[in-house]
Amino acid sequence: MTIRVGESAEAPPFQKAALPLLEDPQLRKNVRHATDVIQRKRGLVVAEQTDWQELRNAASAIKAHTLRHLDHYLVQFERACTAGGGQVHWAADADEANRIIAGLVKQYGGNEVIKIKTMTSDETGLNEALERDGIRAHETDLAELIIQLGRDRPSHIVVPALHKNRSQVREIFRERMHLPELGDQPEDLTAAARHYLREKFLNVKIGVCGANFLVAETGSVCIVESEGNGRMCLTLPDVLISLAGIEKVIPLFQDLEVFLQLLPRSATGERMNPYNSLWTGVHPGDGPKHFHVVLLDNGRTGILADAEARQTLQCIRCAACLNACPVYRQTGGHAYGSSYSGPIGAIVTPQLLNMRQGQTLPYASSLCGACYEVCPVRINIPEVLIHLRGRVVREQKSTLDPEALAMKAAAAIFTSRTRFEAAQRLGRLGQAPMVSKGWMRNLPGMLGNWTRVRDLRALPPQTFREWWKAREKAAGKGSHA
Amino acid sequence: MRISLFITCYNDTLFPATGQAVVRLLERLGHSIDFPLEQTCCGQMHYNTGYQQEAMPLMRRFVRIFREAEAVCIPSSSCMAMIRDHYPKMAAEQSDPGLRSEVEELLPRVYELSELLVNRLGVEDVGAWFPHRVTYHASCHSQRSLHLGDLPLRLLRKVRGIDLVDLPNIDRCCGFGGTFAVKMGDVSAAMLAEKMRDVENTAAEVVTAVDNSCLMHIFGGLHRARAGVRVAHLAEVLASTQDDGAQEAGA
Amino acid sequence: MPETREEILARIRSALRDAGDREVAAERAAIARGYIRSGHLGPEARLHLFMDRLRDYDAHVVETSADSLPRTIAALLAEHNQKKVIAAAGLPEGLLPGELSFIPEKQADIQDLNDCDGIVTICTSAIAATGTIVLTHGPGEGRRRLTLLPDRHLCVVRAEQVVETVPEAIERLGGLATHPLTFISGPSATADIEMTRIRGVHGPRFLEVVLVR
Numbered sequence: 001m002t003i004r005v006g007e008s009a010e011a012p013p014f015q016k017a018a019l020p021l022l023e024d025p026q027l028r029k030n031v032r033h034a035t036d037v038i039q040r041k042r043g044l045v046v047a048e049q050t051d052w053q054e055l056r057n058a059a060s061a062i063k064a065h066t067l068r069h070l071d072h073y074l075v076q077f078e079r080a081c082t083a084g085g086g087q088v089h090w091a092a093d094a095d096e097a098n099r100i101i102a103g104l105v106k107q108y109g110g111n112e113v114i115k116i117k118t119m120t121s122d123e124t125g126l127n128e129a130l131e132r133d134g135i136r137a138h139e140t141d142l143a144e145l146i147i148q149l150g151r152d153r154p155s156h157i158v159v160p161a162l163h164k165n166r167s168q169v170r171e172i173f174r175e176r177m178h179l180p181e182l183g184d185q186p187e188d189l190t191a192a193a194r195h196y197l198r199e200k201f202l203n204v205k206i207g208v209c210g211a212n213f214l215v216a217e218t219g220s221v222c223i224v225e226s227e228g229n230g231r232m233c234l235t236l237p238d239v240l241i242s243l244a245g246i247e248k249v250i251p252l253f254q255d256l257e258v259f260l261q262l263l264p265r266s267a268t269g270e271r272m273n274p275y276n277s278l279w280t281g282v283h284p285g286d287g288p289k290h291f292h293v294v295l296l297d298n299g300r301t302g303i304l305a306d307a308e309a310r311q312t313l314q315c316i317r318c319a320a321c322l323n324a325c326p327v328y329r330q331t332g333g334h335a336y337g338s339s340y341s342g343p344i345g346a347i348v349t350p351q352l353l354n355m356r357q358g359q360t361l362p363y364a365s366s367l368c369g370a371c372y373e374v375c376p377v378r379i380n381i382p383e384v385l386i387h388l389r390g391r392v393v394r395e396q397k398s399t400l401d402p403e404a405l406a407m408k409a410a411a412a413i414f415t416s417r418t419r420f421e422a423a424q425r426l427g428r429l430g431q432a433p434m435v436s437k438g439w440m441r442n443l444p445g446m447l448g449n450w451t452r453v454r455d456l457r458a459l460p461p462q463t464f465r466e467w468w469k470a471r472e473k474a475a476g477k478g479s480h481a
Numbered sequence: 482m483r484i485s486l487f488i489t490c491y492n493d494t495l496f497p498a499t500g501q502a503v504v505r506l507l508e509r510l511g512h513s514i515d516f517p518l519e520q521t522c523c524g525q526m527h528y529n530t531g532y533q534q535e536a537m538p539l540m541r542r543f544v545r546i547f548r549e550a551e552a553v554c555i556p557s558s559s560c561m562a563m564i565r566d567h568y569p570k571m572a573a574e575q576s577d578p579g580l581r582s583e584v585e586e587l588l589p590r591v592y593e594l595s596e597l598l599v600n601r602l603g604v605e606d607v608g609a610w611f612p613h614r615v616t617y618h619a620s621c622h623s624q625r626s627l628h629l630g631d632l633p634l635r636l637l638r639k640v641r642g643i644d645l646v647d648l649p650n651i652d653r654c655c656g657f658g659g660t661f662a663v664k665m666g667d668v669s670a671a672m673l674a675e676k677m678r679d680v681e682n683t684a685a686e687v688v689t690a691v692d693n694s695c696l697m698h699i700f701g702g703l704h705r706a707r708a709g710v711r712v713a714h715l716a717e718v719l720a721s722t723q724d725d726g727a728q729e730a731g732a
Numbered sequence: 733m734p735e736t737r738e739e740i741l742a743r744i745r746s747a748l749r750d751a752g753d754r755e756v757a758a759e760r761a762a763i764a765r766g767y768i769r770s771g772h773l774g775p776e777a778r779l780h781l782f783m784d785r786l787r788d789y790d791a792h793v794v795e796t797s798a799d800s801l802p803r804t805i806a807a808l809l810a811e812h813n814q815k816k817v818i819a820a821a822g823l824p825e826g827l828l829p830g831e832l833s834f835i836p837e838k839q840a841d842i843q844d845l846n847d848c849d850g851i852v853t854i855c856t857s858a859i860a861a862t863g864t865i866v867l868t869h870g871p872g873e874g875r876r877r878l879t880l881l882p883d884r885h886l887c888v889v890r891a892e893q894v895v896e897t898v899p900e901a902i903e904r905l906g907g908l909a910t911h912p913l914t915f916i917s918g919p920s921a922t923a924d925i926e927m928t929r930i931r932g933v934h935g936p937r938f939l940e941v942v943l944v945r
């Protein structure tokens with residue numbers, strides 16, 4: 001089995017990948033603007049929902065329950081979807097999912113598909129795989145279209161092209177749609193996309209989508225979207241193929257009342273997004289004649305097996321954690337080298353890859369907790385990050401790694417008062433050559449990362465405990481150990 | 482009341498003035514201080530960097546030293562959060578029911594400084610005098626782990642002579658994050674740059690917080706930039722009085 | 733592959749060895765649902781909220797009575813000079829203005845849908861808190877594509893169909909859960925370019941709601 005998450009295999013470490021992005025003022029401005037706008041809107045509609053915390057608690061409980069009984073609910077979904085005329089396939093990894101979908105497209109005699117934005121297909125690299133099989137995939141979500149035509153990578157899980165501004169989008173459309181006169185107002189650009197895609201909607205016979213929710217009880221699939229491109233792809237083609245991670249299942253139709261309140265407010269700051277579609281298998285006389293669901297594992301069962309990190313699979317991909325994250329705010333999504341960026345990307349990517357790649361991602365966080373605070377399904381991301389750091393240390397780091405050695409040494413110092421006090425004195429002596437006027441401005445090694453932009457106060461001549469001991473002595477009490 | 486001080490390893494070594502201020506402040510309020518010299522470190526750095534096993538003996542050490550304390554005061558929001566958020570889980574992972582119940586019994590008596598003052602001792606006006614323009618930086622742990630809310634601000638508002646200004650984007654991290662600041666130095670620097678802009682926009686002379694680790698980070702940047710802004714732990718602001726004259730906090 | 737199915741299910745079961753108690757139904761019933769289920773507004777306030785929320789998301793709303801419904805529809809169509817209008821199959825008798833002619837949905841092919849000036853439908857239910865209309869695509873609501881390709885969608889909502897909260901709407905839909913369902917909240921929109929909200933990317937650019945009370 002080969003597990004892949006987008007282009008993660010070739011991704012450089014986070015701190016390296018972040019550098020060119022940090023040096024791109026336009027990108028940083030675009031990211032700041034977009035995340036600020038969504039956050040402000042989210043804040044308003046969340047404040048309006050007086051039972052927000054109760055909804056979060058219910059959502060978290062429903063998801064945790066579902067994961068504890070995932071086999072049960074997947075089988076139930078399969079049965080109900082099949083009864084409704086759908087066909088369910090199972091894919092162990094990205095390649096198997098891509099193979100199944102390419103096979104279906106060929107079976108129905110197609111050589112092109114229209115697609116609704118699905119991060120899961122970015123994860124499996126579906127478009128490239130279809131291309132290799134001679135099948136063209138047309139992205140129909142405006143942002144995904146910008147990414148596809150610009151030969152770019154998504155940088156956000158809800159607004160994948162948020163790192164591009166209007167004039168950058170205009171350049172892409174001008175060139176790739178052959179529209180030399182195109183204006184740069186968002187209206188112009190949107191109209192160009194409407195026109196460009198309408199013909200595809202009316203003619204392409206096979207649609208590919210993801211899934212926001214799979215309802216086990218009814219076998220229904222739910223897609224939440226804004227533009228209507230989703231509804232086009234879901235209803236106009238003869239064949240519809242949905243690629244969904246196995247964690248997308250929810251038990252009851254009634255559970256939608258929780259998620260349909262949380263997801264739009266968290267994702268786009270709307271009370272409800274313009275369109276939610278649900279369907280169950282095939283509906284004679286209305287929509288596709290053939291419906292297939294591909295249930296994807298690709299590392300998810302590995303996450304399920306880690307009880308402390310299992311909550312990662314509760315994610316409904318709303319991206320609220322990205323918008324709230326101060327690290328994402330500086331770098332945008334490309335630094336994460338994966339289909340999934342931001343805090344959720346930092347925990348889900350290395351786990352999907354069984355901790356063998358993406359090992360710097362759990363460290364791409366200051367543990368500030370903003371992600372946990374906004375997460376509509378209450379994933380304690382900082383806790384999972386810390387847990388994954390532990391797995392990196394235990395499973396991946398050599399015991400001779402300089403950091404591991406330093407940490408071991410520090411632990412030995414902290415477990416003894418004598419050693420601790422000796423270390424305090426030694427530190428004061430050792431720093432002497434580097435101190436100037438009470439400050440250090442140029443430290444060697446890892447600490448050089450600190451002094452590149454910050455000064456560091458030198459250790460003071462007296463520690464607190466030395467002061468305390470002197471004071472006690474003066475008061476005639478002597479030190480008590 | 483007899484209050485046991487857990488000063489934390491980095492305050493002990495790097496910021497003795499903060500500890501001295503805590504002692505001065507609590508004694509002024511009529512309490513006596515106990516400082517067990519066996520104390521070292523809560524284990525936060527190890528735990529958060531992934532060396533959870535190494536943090537385990539440090540937790541046991543903390544519990545052993547403080548289990549008899551009437552109240553423990555910690556002038557560091559991140560160490561307090563480490564203890565409150567992670568010790569129960571760490572203890573639960575050990576097959577040692579005694580340890581688990583010791584942690585459970587001890588935790589309600591462990592306070593971050595502003596919690597101790599407002600919630601336990603019931604004071605907001607500590608009789609301080611600090612005639613400076615001050616802005617308060619809310620550390621991430623103080624907001625999102627300890628949920629201190631406006632406790633520190635309630636204390637600051639009662640300080641005589643203070644000119645307290647709101648820090649814009651107060652809920653945003655300064656980019657310290659422990660080993661994050663060196664492991665991801667460039668991203669951390671970008672976060673710091675934004676925080677410094679916010680600080681400079683307040684025209685404050687002094688930045689205060691309940692955590693010297695954020696202050697060390699923010700001050701490190703401000704000092705390099707020759708911004709002419711200094712930092713002082715909340716304890717230092719609250720400890721200073723008219724009698725201190727020139728030798729007030731954070732100098 | 734059937735082997736893959738067994739393999740994945742086996743992996744799940746082995747991953748969940750620690751999960752203990754496997755009583756699905758009882759565990760599910762115990763999930764705390766402390767959120768608000770039913771609204772607290774009176775009928776008048778509820779309808780006002782509905783109209784406010786629709787307008788907030790760029791929908792156009794008019795109120796009318798059952799008697800003047802056909803006249804209201806005629807006036808709305810005239811206002812935007814809509815001539816080629818498709819009527820959803822199975823609309824209630826007497827809903828449409830008799831003096832105008834409509835293209836029956838059954839005779840409209842995809843090109844007609846693409847070229848027409850607008851369409852008229854009813855709905856199954858509506859949600860005040862979110863400004864949403866819910867179609868279950870039964871009689872009078874059209875097949876799904878009907879409300880998608882044309883540029884204008886005129887939807888008739890009866891006052892008693894409007895509930896206040898999302899949970900109330902989901903409860904009402906219970907029996908229709910396996911129908912195709914479409915929740916519509918305002919006209920099609922995107923904010924993909926610089927977070928500027930633009931109407932009508934692919935779906936109807938104009939949503940007109942006629943509230944009958």
Ligand code: SF4
Pocket residue numbers: 266314315316317318319320321322344371374375376377378379
């Ligand atoms: S982790 Fe939570 S906040 Fe982040 S995308 Fe997933 S559901 Fe949304």
